[in-house]
Amino acid sequence: QYSNKVIDRMNNPKYLGEFTEEDAKKRGLKLVVADFGSEACGDAVRLYWLVDPKTDKIVDARFKSFGCGTAIASSDMMTELTIGKTVDEAMKITNLDVEKALRDDPNTPAFPPQKMHCSVMAYDVIIEAAAKYKGKNADELRDNEIVCECARVTRKEIEDIIR
Amino acid sequence: MMVYLDNNSTTPMDNRVKDIYCKSTELFGNVNVIYQLGIDARRAMNEAYDILYPGIGAADEDDIIITSSTSEGNNTVIKTFIDAFLKGSGKKHIITTVSEHSSIKAPCAYAKTLGMEVTYLYTDENGRIDPIELENAIREDTALISVLFASNESGAIQPIKEISQIARKHNIPFHCDGAQAIGKVKVNVRDLGVDYFTFSAHKFHGPKGVGGLYVREGAPYVNLIHGGNQMGGKRGGSVYLNGMIAMAEALKLANEHLDEMHTRVAKLRDKLEEAILQIPDTKSYVDKKYRLPNTVVASFRGIEGESMLWDLNVNGIYAATGSSCSSERLEGSEVLEALGEDPEIAHTGIIFSLSRFTTEEEIDYVIEKLPGIVERLRAISMTYAKVAPK
């Protein structure tokens, strides 16, 4: 039910870790740390970026997580996908990109559908980090991409319903 | 090594049970007919009853209806009182607890859609309801009290005898979901004073798809499955005879191994629990004197339960985060929250449930693996991160 990539990344996350202000200073980069979710709710992820302020490029990234195996593997992949991109480019990464990147073959989902929500955090935390970097409110940066493919639900729809 | 510690969800079949289970598929004749095959089948059925009745302490005049599961039995009981309500009993109120299984909560929710009312009693830090609160919750129009024997999640055992006395005093039928009772404690339904008692064979090393619903003589009863005169007209559908026979055998063996459960197995459980508590930032829940002898519920700060299951699984260890369906429903945390735990810790709960097949070697293996797993997962964990967002 889980792709080998999910299994690998859960068992050996590549981008697990954190950066400190000192790390950033040494490399002349800007540290961005953002959280999404909360341990009280049961799922949370923290993303660390080292961004080049001149080019807005994410030079390096790490994550920490409080979530299931799927969440950890998704966070790891998401973290990898952001590296080398500009902050604006990174914002275009969705949980579906993360899920696709975790597939072993293009036509087999990386994890069971009921685990899809675990990868959504990976998208949200990018927006949080981007907002932090830009000094904006995260809500302004969210748009209407589809977050649940099976049901074709957009983020805005979900938010409208929750409200 | 493979170590199965999710026995509160379901158990492997005992080989002795399995033998009988497979052999008795030969008894396929219809139990209700006069020909020899049917007579053989009927005899085997009666022999099974002869084990089941004393096995749970039922009296001859009581009924034990063979069902497909505890869930079916639970629904049968709740819907008996829905039926009465619909027909003007005037009793619209059900009392139950927050720690019931979905097979009680869901039909109770259904009862509400038909105009009934349900009180869910809260549990304390030991996972138990307060009988005084129960008594206070009783109303003129209380139709039924339903309290589970013990929770598969917290392992907490409810004060069933006290509850049945209160129920009797107020003349209210009392159902006990006994899915977690058989094989863990000696069950005597007459001693317990219950009017209904439900169980599933697969929880005590019997087959899946078969269970029992005890109905005390004279207790109200309405079929869930209406049909022919199988089960004395109380449940339609051809009898799952080899399942029933195997369940009887499983019950017999479960009762024979009770001592072992309370000595050897309980000791292994204690050993595991102590080893867990040696790991920093861990906690276990529910006072042992109120807990099933095979169960440890523990939390591991910073480690989300599902990720813990993952790593345990990688090491061949099978445990649980909450009710059987929690892996899809993310409700595992409710268990610890109900035991008064903080929300951040509540999601780190793991339930280990042993069986009479659990060996010391297995527990030692788990004890050996646990610290490394915890270390690895805490290295991933946000909770233990040094840098936080400003």
Next chain:
Amino acid sequence: MMVYLDNNSTTPMDNRVKDIYCKSTELFGNVNVIYQLGIDARRAMNEAYDILYPGIGAADEDDIIITSSTSEGNNTVIKTFIDAFLKGSGKKHIITTVSEHSSIKAPCAYAKTLGMEVTYLYTDENGRIDPIELENAIREDTALISVLFASNESGAIQPIKEISQIARKHNIPFHCDGAQAIGKVKVNVRDLGVDYFTFSAHKFHGPKGVGGLYVREGAPYVNLIHGGNQMGGKRGGSVYLNGMIAMAEALKLANEHLDEMHTRVAKLRDKLEEAILQIPDTKSYVDKKYRLPNTVVASFRGIEGESMLWDLNVNGIYAATGSSCSSERLEGSEVLEALGEDPEIAHTGIIFSLSRFTTEEEIDYVIEKLPGIVERLRAISMTYAKVAPK
């Protein structure tokens, strides 16, 4: 010699099915969890679905709910419409037939206790209802039409396609009790145009205690067993996985043997029927073109059915007088009366139902024994006495 000719009641398990049935008890992990055992169990479950769906011609978007029996499925369907009625659907009327099994008649009787109304359509001398009568019976407030595929007793096959067209035309949900269909005819639920279809594995050489309820996409559905998220939330209770897997295998084999059923087995049936009709004062019922290929219903003037069963049994031959439960309820006669037979003859009906395991040798044995049995019993019979009271 032992000759089992009561296959419409229940069938022996195919050894290939039995192997899988016993082996897959090893798959005991909870299907809803992430650990390896659960994943293996889930995979096996999905493989079983991959056989079941095409096996009955269901579409991917339809549901097949694994039940404990046809009886459970039948109750689920009827009670779905009871629920709607109780909640103000305004649809209080159910149309069904006199030849339904008790697992339809009994929940219909229950529906009446809650204020619903039931029309039982009569059957003709071929045991079939008249679709025109059915259409005439439809009312503004008709909630459901429920017609069995074929009767276990008369073997008569109903015009299901015609009925489903009428149901569709009037936009009324249509349920078909298919307990007697699988293994005897090719079932394609989409072709048949039914909204619900129920079956039991033990009727087609599968295990007892497991069945299926097909629910066409979008058809109304209310749980009979409320519970967790098993079966997509449509039926509570741990899944009887080895039963489900064995049922899938049994379905596959049943479909593979359909040709044999319509050639070899039907020929044996014909041979038996002709031999019976060679005996004086016997009769067989239901035109073969409307009858299940494995079934003969015959009457033996002067010989009460149960006494016939007795003598058959003495000779190792197992047949039936009526529905499975008839031996305790003496309703066998209703079958022949419904086929227009005189009451005096109606009590002499015997149902022989063959299976793919029936051999020519067995049928020859029965043919050899029958005349002697008939002679002996007629010698006892009043009907054949020479002197009567004046």
